[in-house]
Amino acid sequence: MTNQATIDRLLAAFPAVEPSEFRGQTRTVVPRESVFDALAFLKGDLGFDMLIDVTCVDYLAYRGARGRFGLVYLLLNTGSGERLVVRTFVDDPEPTVPSVVPLWEGANWLEREVWDLFGMRFEGHPDLRRIVLPEEFTAHPLRKDYPLQGRGERHNFPVITRAEG
Amino acid sequence: MALELPDNVVITRLDDLVSWCRKNSLWPMPFATACCGIELMATGASRHDLARFGAEVFRFSPRQCDLMIVAGRVVMKMLPVLQRIWQQMHEPKWCISMGACASTGGVFDTYSVVQGIDRFIPVDMYVPGCPPRPEQLIQAIIDLQAKIQAEGTMFGREFTDPERQLPKRALRESVGGQ
Ligand code: SF4
Numbered sequence: 001m002t003n004q005a006t007i008d009r010l011l012a013a014f015p016a017v018e019p020s021e022f023r024g025q026t027r028t029v030v031p032r033e034s035v036f037d038a039l040a041f042l043k044g045d046l047g048f049d050m051l052i053d054v055t056c057v058d059y060l061a062y063r064g065a066r067g068r069f070g071l072v073y074l075l076l077n078t079g080s081g082e083r084l085v086v087r088t089f090v091d092d093p094e095p096t097v098p099s100v101v102p103l104w105e106g107a108n109w110l111e112r113e114v115w116d117l118f119g120m121r122f123e124g125h126p127d128l129r130r131i132v133l134p135e136e137f138t139a140h141p142l143r144k145d146y147p148l149q150g151r152g153e154r155h156n157f158p159v160i161t162r163a164e165g
Numbered sequence: 166m167a168l169e170l171p172d173n174v175v176i177t178r179l180d181d182l183v184s185w186c187r188k189n190s191l192w193p194m195p196f197a198t199a200c201c202g203i204e205l206m207a208t209g210a211s212r213h214d215l216a217r218f219g220a221e222v223f224r225f226s227p228r229q230c231d232l233m234i235v236a237g238r239v240v241m242k243m244l245p246v247l248q249r250i251w252q253q254m255h256e257p258k259w260c261i262s263m264g265a266c267a268s269t270g271g272v273f274d275t276y277s278v279v280q281g282i283d284r285f286i287p288v289d290m291y292v293p294g295c296p297p298r299p300e301q302l303i304q305a306i307i308d309l310q311a312k313i314q315a316e317g318t319m320f321g322r323e324f325t326d327p328e329r330q331l332p333k334r335a336l337r338e339s340v341g342g343q
Pocket of ligand 1 (some may be wrong): 271
């Protein structure tokens with residue numbers, strides 16, 4: 001739950017932010033252009049000092065979607081216990097957002113994971129490499145247009161027989 | 166002239182003697198990647214006590230093992246590791262594919278999960294179940310022992326010569342279920 005005063009201060013600084021409430025959780029949608037500044041404001045001025053997670057949703061063919069990808073930041077204010085969900089919509093092609101590693105060091109691996117699985121580019125990330133999939137993998141498999149059973153990557157190995165074992 | 170043997174002398178084939186030694190001292194390599202690994206641990210623990218069948222010496226170095234037990238799903242990033250460990254194990258060596266995932270991919274028909282390790286390495290025994298109970302794994306080891314006794318040769322000719330191998334299906338019947 002986030003205090004109304006916090007939301008009010010965020011809205012005063014960034015009028016384009018759209019807050020909403022669902023089952024006691026406060027969510028905000030921030031325009032893609034101001035997402036870095038808004039996060040910096042949330043950290044610096046409003047005390048959201050901990051980044052819980054960075055994750056992503058692919059809204060391909062989703063009814064009423066406002067963009068291809070919804071990038072989600074989960075924030076925690078360890079002083080007051082407030083939590084806040086910050087979402088921003090990013091579009092194809094070449095979805096790109098500024099990296100938040102300068103704000104929270106812990107975003108490093110989280111952003112690498114989003115890059116690995118969704119192909120979201122993080123501008124200014126110090127080391128944007130794959131983190132879970134093998135280096136030689138070429139696709140971003142959590143995108144909705146990637147086939148569930150893959151494109152044959154799982155069968156692309158040499159066969160070891162008894163004779164050569 | 167009848168040759169009389171003392172009571173403490175047994176005559177056998179060398180192949181049979183070697184196979185008898187091998188089958189009773191299997192050293193498993195626990196390649197446990199998922200939930201099946203828990204049942205594998207239970208098999209080695211005191212209640213089920215794999216030591217009764219001479220296979221309790223789990224070793225985490227492939228160079229000391231001759232039975233690989235693949236317990237759990239193998240993802241495509243893990244498969245090269247699995248193959249390398251298999252190749253590092255010394256001959257003669259055997260492989261048990263434990264559980265639905267290792268044998269077929271199980272319910273995980275996704276881009277990252279290998280749909281059965283037998284596509285890429287040789288497998289001697291498949292254990293069905295999700296997860297198999299320790300009794301099933303023990304049965305697989307007993308069956309494997311029967312197989313080693315029935316087709317084993319001193320120099321491992323059965324590995325390269327398909328003529329010497331027992332048919333994969335219905336192994337228990339073909340070796341008398343001993
Ligand atoms: S077969 Fe079942 S228990 Fe075994 S690894 Fe797969 S899901 Fe887990």
